[in-house]
Amino acid sequence: MKPQISSHDFELLCVYVDGELKPKDSSRLESRLKTDAALREALRQIQMTKSILSHTPTMRAPRNFTLTPEMVGIHRKHTSPFWGFAFRTMQMSAVLSTLLLVFILIGDFLTVGKLGAPLLPAAAPLPKQEMALEEVSSPTSMLPATALPQEQAKALDTLAVATMAEPNKPQSAEKFVSTEMPEVAAAAPPSASAGEAAPMQAAAELEITQLPSTEAATVSKETAAPLPTATLFVSVQKKEISPKPTIETKTLPPVSPSWNLWRIVEVGLALIAFFSVIVALFFSTKR
Amino acid sequence: MDEQSLIQDALNGDLDAFNRLVLSYQDRLYHQAYRMLGDSHSAADATQDAFILAFKNLRTYHGGSFRAWLLRIVTNVCYDELRRYQRQPITSLEPVGDDDQEMESPHWLVDPGETPEETIERTELGHAIQHCLNRLNPEFRSVLVLVDIQGLDYQEASTALSCAMGTIKSRLARARLSVRDCLQAVPELLPSIFRLGSEGML
Numbered sequence: 004m005k006p007q008i009s010s011h012d013f014e015l016l017c018v019y020v021d022g023e024l025k026p027k028d029s030s031r032l033e034s035r036l037k038t039d040a041a042l043r044e045a046l047r048q049i050q051m052t053k054s055i056l057s058h059t060p061t062m063r064a065p066r067n068f069t070l071t072p073e074m075v076g077i078h079r080k081h082t083s084p085f086w087g088f089a090f091r092t093m094q095m096s097a098v099l100s101t102l103l104l105v106f107i108l109i110g111d112f113l114t115v116g117k118l119g120a121p122l123l124p125a126a127a128p129l130p131k132q133e134m135a136l137e138e139v140s141s142p143t144s145m146l147p148a149t150a151l152p153q154e155q156a157k158a159l160d161t162l163a164v165a166t167m168a169e170p171n172k173p174q175s176a177e178k179f180v181s182t183e184m185p186e187v188a189a190a191a192p193p194s195a196s197a198g199e200a201a202p203m204q205a206a207a208e209l210e211i212t213q214l215p216s217t218e219a220a221t222v223s224k225e226t227a228a229p230l231p232t233a234t235l236f237v238s239v240q241k242k243e244i245s246p247k248p249t250i251e252t253k254t255l256p257p258v259s260p261s262w263n264l265w266r267i268v269e270v271g272l273a274l275i276a277f278f279s280v281i282v283a284l285f286f287s288t289k290r
Numbered sequence: 291m292d293e294q295s296l297i298q299d300a301l302n303g304d305l306d307a308f309n310r311l312v313l314s315y316q317d318r319l320y321h322q323a324y325r326m327l328g329d330s331h332s333a334a335d336a337t338q339d340a341f342i343l344a345f346k347n348l349r350t351y352h353g354g355s356f357r358a359w360l361l362r363i364v365t366n367v368c369y370d371e372l373r374r375y376q377r378q379p380i381t382s383l384e385p386v387g388d389d390d391q392e393m394e395s396p397h398w399l400v401d402p403g404e405t406p407e408e409t410i411e412r413t414e415l416g417h418a419i420q421h422c423l424n425r426l427n428p429e430f431r432s433v434l435v436l437v438d439i440q441g442l443d444y445q446e447a448s449t450a451l452s453c454a455m456g457t458i459k460s461r462l463a464r465a466r467l468s469v470r471d472c473l474q475a476v477p478e479l480l481p482s483i484f485r486l487g488s489e490g491m492l
Contacts, residue, residue, distance in 0.1 A: 014463035021437070023444050023459075052470045055480065056438035060416045064320040065334055068341050069309040075345050077305065 008045050016046050020053060090286035097279035104272040111265060293356055301348055308345050315357065316341070318440065319364045325435045326368035328424050336371055340364035355446050362450040365432050372428050418479035422472035430465035437462055 008016075018024045019032055036042050293314075299307035319340055323333035340363045351359050423431050436447045437458075447458050473480065 010463070010467075013467055014459055017463040017466055018459055021444070021462075048470055049466060052466050052473065053438055055415070055473060056419065056434065056469070057441075058415060059325070059419050059439050060412045061317070062321045062324045062330075062333070064316040064337065065330065067313065068316045068320075068334075068338050069312050070305060070341060070345055072305060074342055075305070077303070 008041055012042060013045060013049075016042070016049050020046070020049050086286055090283055093279050093283035093286055097276050097283055100272045100276040100279060104269060104276060107265065107269055107272065111269070297348070297351065297356065300345065305345070308348070311356075312341050315360050318357065319360055322361055322364050322435060322440060323368055325420065325423055325439055326365065326428070326431060327371060328420050332371055336364060336367045340367045343367065354449060358442060358446040358450040361436060361440065361442070362452065365436075365450060368432075369428060414479050418473065418476055419469075421476065421479070422469045425472055426465055426468055430461050430468070433458055433461040434465040434469065438466070 015024065015028070015032055019029060024032065036046065293311070296307045296311050300311065316337065320333055320337045323336040323340070324330060327333050327336060340360065344360055344363050347363075423435070426434065432451060433447060433453075436442045436450055437444070442450065444455055444458050447453075447462075448455050451458070453461075
């Protein structure tokens with residue numbers, strides 16, 4: 004049987020059952036309960052419902068819910084202080100060496116133009132020093148067997164014979180040489196006799212410039228205009244002409260010591276950074 | 291060591307101190323979660339999540355009833371879980387009875403302290419109450435479980451649910467009214483002591 008009471012009265016009865024009603028309201032409700040049977044029935048049902056609910060079987064936890072450090076993101080450290088110190092040291096080493104390397108690389112890039120300037124003058128005197136040929140006795144004797152093919156050798160012989168036969172026209176091969184390497188002619192000593200040295204010069208220069216074929220010599224010979232012999236001189240010394248032949252060898256361009264030092268420092272720093280990271284990773288697994 | 295000292299140690303990062311609090315409250319929180327969710331596995335997950343959240347948010351506890359604070363957390367976790375149920379209904383792999391209620395697993399029946407009859411009665415009462423609780427709106431269910439099952443007073447329930455006292459009273463009254471009607475509909479599920487007078491009582 005469901006007693007017909009208002010929801011407000013039902014709420015008052017609930018609060019009354021729980022002992023949360025104010026004393027004044029409580030006494031007023033008790034006086035109503037004495038006269039209202041429906042209210043008493045509702046109160047009894049509420050008390051029974053509360054009693055049933057309070058007898059609800061307690062559910063025990065099926066397992067322990069204690070927390071582990073992993074659950075809450077705590078990583079416990081059980082390592083000795085040494086590994087932590089070693090890790091931090093390697094970490095710092097890697098960072099510092101990387102920073103230094105970066106600074107040096109940046110400085111290297113910024114000063115590359117400035118560093119190149121002093122290097123070029125050092126390479127400037129090359130024509131005189133480098134391009135001088137070893138002493139030669141004949142045009143063909145200086146040609147290496149592997150440097151030129153057979154037909155080129157024949158062409159050189161032909162050219163040499165032609166130039167010897169026409170001493171007044173030695174300009175053909177020299178012209179070719181002078182057009183290929185004008186700086187060589189400019190740097191050559193002006194005291195040499197161009198007329199006598201012309202055949203040798205032609206052959207020698209052909210060797211220097213790696214004249215590819217006979218056509219080049221032929222064309223240059225045919226098209227070359229007479230030029231002043233003084234301007235066509237190259238740095239070829241003939242044994243018979245020069246009593247004091249200068250034997251010069253090819254030398255490497257001068258290398259600035261500071262340039263090498265920076266490269267070594269860069270490579271060293273890169274290696275230090277790399278190995279520091281590797282060692283730091285190893286220590287991180289130990290700590 | 292008292293509760294406040296353990297809380298203070300836990301605030302300083304002492305997980306062992308917090309775990310002692312966990313052991314003290316795990317049954318109560320699990321019971322709350324079970325009555326809210328009606329499923330043992332979901333209740334266990336909710337309880338574990340609640341303790342994790344409690345440890346991570348321990349600094350938000352500013353005194354008062356620690357039990358109410360913990361129950362508030364587990365109730366909120368249950369709300370989230372119930373909302374997830376509504377979005378993605380879950381079909382249990384556990385066997386269910388005729389009333390679509392999950393049958394108790396055999397390990398719940400193994401209790402040397404009870405006779406088979408007592409165990410059955412207790413199980414039936416639990417079924418009946420859970421059946422009626424499941425029909426309640428989660429907001430009403432939480433109030434009823436906190437006050438009538440967990441034994442919190444109105445102030446603690448208000449703290450646990452972050453509700454005004456008047457809201458607690460009205461929700462509790464409506465929840466009790468609904469449960470009363472539900473229990474009257476299934477008198478056969480009530481234990482004998484309630485069944486005998488059920489016709490006259492309810």
